[in-house]
Amino acid sequence: MRYFEAAMASPGLAEPRFIEVGYMDDQQFVSFDSARASPRMEPRAAWMERMDREEPGCWERNTRRSEANAQVYRVNLKHLGGYFNQSAAGVHTLQAMFSCEVSPELTFQRGFLQYAYDGRDYIALDTETYTWMAAVPQAVSSKRKMEAERRIAEAYKAYLEKECVLWLKKYLEMGKETLQRADPPSARVTRHTAPHGEVTLRCRAQDFYPADISLTWLRDEEEQLQDMEFIETRPAGDGTFQKWAGVDVTSGQEEKYTCQVQHEGLPEPLTLKWEPESFSTLVIVGVIAVLLLLIAVIAGVVIWQRKNSGGKGGDYVPASGSDSAQGSDVSLPAKA
Known part of the structure; x- marks a missing residue:
């Protein structure tokens, strides 16, 4: 199960736009977009539409969580602009990707959390050491702040290894007809x-x-x-x-x-293996081509004879008519 989050700031926006999208394997199943008239976390897969019956009030809870995350991202965009010594009038993005994966036996296999700023890696969590890996010099400030409070990394690790896995298993069961099928190539x-x-x-x-x-x-x-x-x-x-x-x-x-x-x-x-066209296939294609050429020649002779006989080749009878068919510094990841 993977989530992608992004906040985008530009001079044309009153406040940064926040988007969140969730995937099970490679199938989108939820999304949130603060630019919508009534932003809310929404299902994007047919099997997720019954989630409110399984977990009453889940969409409202996750909408509130996404709205809270949007505010955190907006604050972090301002901080990052300062770290990079950038003008507030520019166009900037803060992105996150986090995921948990399970084995065929549905036991935890791996999880990751990483951030990017303006399209470049910024910082990522090492879940083995509870440390943060800075991808650029400007991320060192964020690394120091988050490592000063070990509980931040512990909370992320707990989410990725436990809560994320519990929801992943639930979604696999809910969408098993789609997610657990095996269509051969x-x-x-x-x-x-x-x-x-x-x-x-x-x-x-x-x-x-x-x-x-x-x-x-x-x-x-x-x-x-x-x-x-x-x-x-x-x-x-x-x-x-x-x-x-x-x-x-x-x-x-x-x-x-x-x-x-x-x-x-x-x-x-x-x-x-590559199979070249067989000789018999080529012969059949050649015969068809010759027949079509012969028909065209005969048709041309008939038309020429009619023209030379003054058009007295018989009355033209139209085909019967038919109707035409054409008329008609970041909070816990949002999760469902």
Whole structure:
């Protein structure tokens, strides 16, 4: 479970805008935006809409918590402007990201909390040592202040390792039909030729959930670690994910390469190779092309004959009509 928070100040705003977004794995499930007409913490997943029945008054409580966090962020923006010796008239952002992760057995695995200012890392919590790691010299002042009160780090650590995990388990149960499903990938291998003749094979996987997937290229059963190119796993926009991995090959050696796809939605790994179009397929395509050309020639001859016979080729009968279809220094993270 991850939360992203951000406060943004600019001369055009009466006060900094505060946004908070929560994710379970890679699925957004809650959000808060102080710029809305009636800002409140709101569900962003269908399974979260029944949360008020599970925990009466939860949306009101979390709205108040987010409003309080917004005020803390606004104060911290002013402090940071002083640390960086900046004008109050500029555009500035303060961001936070915090998360807890559990193992397949739902036991705590890791948690983190980190802040960024104006798009650059600022400070992060080391949950093992209860210390703060300053990413830039200006963050040393914040580090000293927060380490002077050990209870701040202890409170964050307790949240990440205990309370965050309890809510994560609850949400997994509430949204299990969505969050705990395993949609297998559909995959294929394509061949691409660059302008100078270089050949690349790409192994593409799509329509899978969750996002964790492995694409491995093998040459004669040996894993290829060089001449590889990957794109990070990306959301497809429909609740599933997509990814591809490419490998540079010598033309004529394509049959030596195989792509292995592993995903929890698959009963066993997929092994794929590039398959050039078969001779029979090419013959069929050629026959169809010849037939279409022949039909076009015959049609042209008929039209030419009608024109040369004075248009006496018979009466034109229109097709029957049909209707057209076109007419119609930071407080505890907010949490649900």
